Amino acid sequence: MTPTLLHQILDYANRADPYPIYEELRKTPVHHETDGAYVISTYYEIRSLLHDPRISSDARNVASGNADPPAESAPEESALPPSFLRLDPPEHDRLRRMTNRHFGPPHSPHRVDGMRPELHDIVGGLIDGLGDPGRIDLVEEFSYPFPVTVICRLLGVPREDEARFHTWADTLAASLDPDPDADPAERGKDAHEARMALGMYLAGLIEERRKNPGDDMLSQLATAKGQDGPMTTMELLSTAALLLIAGHETTVNLISNGMLTLLRHPEVLQRLRTEPRLAVPIVEELLRFEPPVQLLPGRTALADIEVRGVTIPEGSALWLVLASGNRDPQRFENPDRFDPDRPDIQHLGLGSGIHSCFGAPVARLEAQLALAELARRLENPRLLDDPPEYRQNAVLRGPRHLRIACDGIRP
Amino acid sequence: MVGDGVLEQLKREGRIVVVGASLAGLRAAETLRAMGFAGSLTMIGDEPCEPYDRPPLSKGVLLGRARAERTALPRLRSVDATWRLGVPATGLDMAAKRVRLADGDEVPYDRLLIATGVRARPWPREEEAELDGVFVLRTRDEAAALARRLDEGPHRVLVIGGGFAGSEVASACRERGIPVTVAERGAAPLVGALGGVVAAVAAGLQREHGVDLRCGVMVTALEGDASGRVRAAHLSDGSTVETDVVVVSLGALRNTEWLYGSGLGAGPRGIACDAGCRAFDIRGIVTDDIYAAGDVARCPHPLFGYQFLSLEHWGNAVAQAGIAAHNMVSESVDRLPHMDVPAFWSSQFGVNIKSVGVPSMGTEILISQGSLDSRRFVGVYGYQGRVIGAVSFDHGRWLPFYQELIERTAPFPPQFPTVDRHAGGQRPVDADFPDPSVPSHGPTVTLSGYSPADRRMTFTPAH
């Protein structure tokens, strides 16, 4: 056991390829450093703990001191409001159920699929708008703006306000990605202001939608009178912010990691060009192979729990390293091979259990459409930097820039 | 024992026959091909259509959301088989290794898989069962006919038997605004499968959704009008229910009659087989060329005291089919045991019900998460100090954890705090299963003693 494994995960030097460290980590499936979190790195153990009712996601249960990962690697601590992501049942279940009523089956089975044409248009518009084909930054010009636009449409943010929304989202995202040269206090202040502005804006929009409801999600959440009663304005605010934040950086990274991986596997990219339906298994394999959420650092044991013969004492903090479980050779044959033809790609990339990704249907659809269209329209695309420059963030890992060149853009 | 060469030859040019072309039969055929079986494969099924899926028949199909004809099972790979559909198998000659068909044909085999499943138990009085408007629900045609009748907007549907299937039918009727009466012999719906504590919740759910629920009664007679249409049912408490559609949901009968006299260990409880799905003969000796899978099979299960378990569960049919197929073309040392923990789901009245393990073996229950009042909970069943099963109402995402407790034979009652409650203060109560001598309707799990050849039932709790 190397006492520095955790620091190696967080060390920026390892951002481009953290997988050898995970391999090292899996030699001790339950890895503990004095005064630190218990780090779980093998597939079956992570999956078990995600279904274990003795594991809390509630931020209020996080034991002080030993629980928090080093500040800059725990962005969600500060970035996410106390939304259902950081609540336990029954509050979690109630809020998630109420939100889902206007999002997915059984009550709203067509919401996501109904967005397909609109998403297709957004993707088309972004590709049309790409600048000089010889020098494209796919992150800035494509992956980044796409998910925010989608969330705006989902929530029902008026088109004319979308630009402001993008600005706030960018500021918040930057706060998740500390630039070592920038002044931390300054950045914190910017993020705080962006959060305030976003909150005020949403509060106003909710007010407006209560009076003049449309068929968007925010209107429906604001006017709902289901069996669980209405959501309070505060609950609504934190839920809307959760959808924005949880669905932003993650989707950006899925698309960027996706293009990066496809450019490194040109034979798969070529197949996708002629066989758009391959996008479905490709996205699943990407969620396994390069998951945008590398680890879940915010969980606490409510009791002594035995995992692989190690007793994790009550009150301990847990890190569940999803990206490592996804490469566990006990679970996947040739885990380090990117292979969309795998017969059974059941990955941990979207979590599992009651907190499993709420936005999964949107995330999948976004990534499938984006990758299929990029594959179809970019002529002879190639990487300009490999590896690309990564963001600081070790948890929500992905390239800061993805510079590519192509010969032209097909209509 | 099959020598190396013999097995290779079997895989290359052997003849495998599957009787019962439904879920278990199809999945077994697919596994055989995936395992590299290149010989001839014959699928014999008495239904005229290609394999289809049954769970939607009592859910989407009755709601009019899915058409009965559109329930074909997805094909996971090509099976390249000779299909003999619309012809029942009528006999088995174990010595000559032949299956006899109703049309007089005989089909020789080197390996045989029996997956003939179960059929709906009919209303016992034939002339009443034949009244227009009296239905059972097992096949696609039956579902289509019932769905058509529901489309016509009947005045009232009577469901006889409040097991899972009957309750799902009642749920579909209510969702369509059709008045429905459920008559259940036990104290509450689902009591046989889940016990009285949970059944009380199911009863509340039904009543809240406007079901006219009558428990502790039996339907004694169905009455038709002059044109032969059902018009009323008479109940053991002296009351009468006027109804124009009756759905008889009294559980299932194993399709084993065609094997009687063949020497195979097949009877009303199913076909006894070992943990590797090899069928026993009536002497209790395991055969080496005949396998069984799905609803028709009964297998000893190590987690449940090696009692023979008959399961009418979709997931079990798939898992057993995979094991049987694998073992049919493997050396004895490479054979696998069927050890999956039983799992079942049902959706009714807007609630997603799931179970793992064998709740009906439990004597006590503890509500470990959620609450009965909210109708969202996990209940854990205990038997002789260990966890034996669990059920969830709208809490299905936790069940893998309870499945692990069952697999580890964890002690009961479990003593730990969970995310929604603090430690202590929870006590198990009597799970309140009915006396096995007073059967209720529609079991989905049956335990039937230790002896493979025993045609008599030795231990059959809760149904």
Ligand SMILES: Cc1cc2nc3c(=O)[nH]c(=O)nc-3n(C[C@H](O)[C@H](O)[C@H](O)COP(=O)(O)OP(=O)(O)OC[C@H]3O[C@@H](n4cnc5c(N)ncnc54)[C@H](O)[C@@H]3O)c2cc1C
């Ligand atoms: C309405 C309904 C709803 C259900 N809902 C659920 C649910 O929600 N969850 C769940 O876990 N399970 C459910 N089930 C149970 C599940 O469908 C069964 O467990 C599954 O179908 C079993 O598959 P099988 O292949 O073993 O048997 P079957 O599907 O019964 O197939 C047996 C086949 O063999 C044929 N056959 C019989 N005798 C002969 C013969 N002599 N010769 C040739 N062919 C023969 C039969 O006609 C049939 O086609 C439901 C079942 C029904 C009917």
Ligand code: HEM
């Ligand atoms: C590729 C993109 C995405 C990835 C990889 C991803 C990943 C995840 C993961 C791993 C979790 C589990 C967190 C935990 O267990 O603590 C999660 C939760 C969540 N995700 Fe996503 N996500 C993505 C996109 C989205 C989108 C687009 C949305 C919104 C539309 C969204 C909304 C949520 C919400 C609300 C939760 C909290 C669920 C709960 O606590 O019940 N996600 N996501």
